[in-house]
Amino acid sequence: MNADAGPGHFPEDSVGLVQARRVAVETSLALDCGRSLPRFDLMVETYGELNAQASNAVLVCHALSGDHHAAGYHLQSDRKPGWWDNCIGPGKPIDTRRFFVVSLNNLGGCRGSSGPNSFNPETGRLWGPDFPLLTVRDWVRSQAMLADALGIRQWAVIMGGSLGGMQVMQWAIDLPERVRHACVIAAAPKLSAQNIAFNEIARQAILSDPDFHGGRFYEHQTIPSRGLKLARMLGHITYLSDAAMRSRFGSELKLAAPSFNFDVEFEVESYLRHQGQSFVDRFDANTYLLMTKALDYFDPARDYGDSLPDAFRRASARFLVLAFSSDWRFSPARSREIVRALVDAGRDVSYALIDSQLGHDDFLMPIPEYHRVLHSFLDRVANDIETTRGAQ
C-alpha cells in the first residue's frame, strides 16, 4: 500500500487520475501516399462526459512531439500533468464539466498508436522506416474513424496549436459537416521555405547518424541519439523568441572567464543539451521524420488551385484564430493569412493576437489574456450546444 495512493492529492481544477486506452480501428485506411493500412490502433484519453446527444465533444490535436496525454496524471506519483493541463479541467477554458474532451496520439506517433515503433501485423516485426509517411489529411481521416468509434458524428469544437492547428483547418475543409467550431492556434496555412529548411536540417541530422541504419536501428539494438538530439535542439531554437532566450538564459559566461574548451559555458548550451537528451529518451526518430514531413506537405490550398479562400469555402465551422506576438516560427503574419482567406471565403472568423514573450511555445502557456479568449470562445460553443439541444 502506498500512502499517496488515495485521491485528493491533485489540484481541485485537475481532471485527476486518467488512463489512456487503445482504440482499435479494424477498417482499412487509404493514405495519400497510395498505400493503405488494413487496421490501426490509436491511443486515446478522454476527460469529462459525452452528453446524450453526443454534441459536446471537443477534439484536441497535438503538435509535432505531443501525444494523447493532454491533461491529468497517470500516477499519483506523477510530478507533471499532461501537456495542456493548464487548459483542460473543471473550470478551465476547456471545461470538463461541460465538454467531453478527446485527445489522441496521432497515427505514426510513438506513444502507443500505430507507427514506426509499433508492430506491423503482416510481418510481426517493428514497422520502422516501412511505416508509410502521412499527411495531415491522413490524420483527419484516421481521426474521423476514431470519432465514429466513439459515436461522435460532429465535434462541438476541434482545436490545436502549431501542427495541431493545421489538423483543425484540414478537418474544417475536408469534413465540414463534422466540425461545428474550429480553433486554430499559432499555426500557418503552409510552411515557409525557412520552416522547411529547419525541418530539413533536423531530418539530415537523423538520416546521417550512423546509428540510424536506414531507420532499422531497432534491429541493431541502437538509436540515432546524436541525430535526434541535434534535431530537438534545433527545434527549441524555433520554439523560443530571441528575447525569451535572452531573459531566460542571458548570454553571460557561467564562469568569470572562458574555459577555452567545448564544455558548457553558457546557460543556453546547458538548456539545449538537456532538452536534446531528454527527447532522445522519450521519442522515436522515425516518428520525428514522419512528423516533419507531414508539416512540410501541409498545404490545404494545393487541392483548390492554390487558393486558400477556395479551400475554406468548403468549410462551415465558426473559426477562432489565435496568434502570439513573440512567435517567429509561425508568426502572427501567418495567422493573418489564414484569417484573410477565411474572410475572403465569407466564413465566420474571430482573430486574437495575444501579447506574449516566450515565442511559439506560448500556445502551451497559461497566459491570462489567451485563456480569457479561449474561455469566451468556448462559452459560446457551450451556449450553442444548449441552444441546439433546446431546439431538438
Place this chain on the structure above:
Amino acid sequence: MNADAGPGHFPEDSVGLVQARRVAVETSLALDCGRSLPRFDLMVETYGELNAQASNAVLVCHALSGDHHAAGYHLQSDRKPGWWDNCIGPGKPIDTRRFFVVSLNNLGGCRGSSGPNSFNPETGRLWGPDFPLLTVRDWVRSQAMLADALGIRQWAVIMGGSLGGMQVMQWAIDLPERVRHACVIAAAPKLSAQNIAFNEIARQAILSDPDFHGGRFYEHQTIPSRGLKLARMLGHITYLSDAAMRSRFGSELKLAAPSFNFDVEFEVESYLRHQGQSFVDRFDANTYLLMTKALDYFDPARDYGDSLPDAFRRASARFLVLAFSSDWRFSPARSREIVRALVDAGRDVSYALIDSQLGHDDFLMPIPEYHRVLHSFLDRVANDIETTRGAQ
C-alpha cells in the same frame, strides 16, 4: 602555353591576378587562454600600393568562413573572384588607386595561416584539436604584429562585416592609436543567447560526428563531413532572411505531388544540401569550432565592468556603423546598441541602416545604397590622409 594566360581578361575595375603570400611572424604571441604561440604564419593578400607615409593602409577583417582572398583572381581560369571583390578595386568603394588594402586569413584559419590544419613546429604533426582556442582580442594582437611586419603603424581604416566587424571594434578599443577610422558592418556588441544556441548546435553536430575522433580526424584519414555539413546548413538559415528564402526558393513542391520519401522535394532542401557539401570540401572542422567559440566569447565590455560605453571611451577612431534591414542574425537593433554606446562614450560615429532583402549575407552584396555610403565614408578617409600628408 595557355591561350587564356594573357592579361586583360578581367573586368577593368578588378584588381586582376593576385597572389597570396605567407608572412612569418617570428615573435611569441601570448593568447587569452594562457598559452602562447612561439611563432605563427599568416596568409596575406594586398591590393594597391602603400604610400610613402604608410598612411593609406586598409585592413579588411573576414567573417566566420572567410579568408585572405578578398579580391581579384588567383588564376586566369578562375570563375569567381575573392569574397569582397565587388567592394575592392580601382573605382570601387575601397579604391585600390588610393588605398593599400591588406586582407589576411586569421590565425586559427584553415587556408594557410597557422591553425588546426597546419603543422605544430614542436611536434612536426598537425595541430588538430591542440591548436589553442582564440579570442577576437588574440586576432587583434596577431594582426598588430602583421601590421608591424608590413611597416604600418596606423591603419587609415579597419573594416569588416559580421565577425569581421567585431575585430574592428576590438582593434579600436585595444589599440586606439593604431586605428584612424573604423567601419563596423552587420555586427553586434556580443552574441545573443539565440546566436550562441545556433553556434552550440553547429558545434555539437561536429563534436558528435563519429568521424570527428576528438578532432584528430586527420590521423584517421577521414573528416567529420556529416557534422560539418549540418553546421553549414544551419549557418545558412541565419544568413538569409525568411523573405529571401521565400523569394529565392518558394515552398512549392518541385513535383506535382509529394514523393513520400526523404529525397529533395523543395528547392531550399537542394540549396542547403549543396551549400553543406561544398563547405565540407573546403573548410576544416576544427577551425569551424574555433571560429564559433571566438564569436561566443566576443564581449569587449567584459573588461570594462560590462559597460560598452566605458570600453569605447578607450577608442579614438571615427566610426561608421552599418546595418541591414533584413538581417536577423545581427539585426539593426544590435548595431544601434553599438551606436548608442559610442554616442554615450562621446565618440565620432555615423550610422546607416541599409534597406535590404537578403538578410545577413547582404553585407557581401553590391547594394547601391550600401556602396554609396562606403564610397562617401572612404572619400572622407582619403581626404583625411591627404590633409595629414599636407600637414607634415
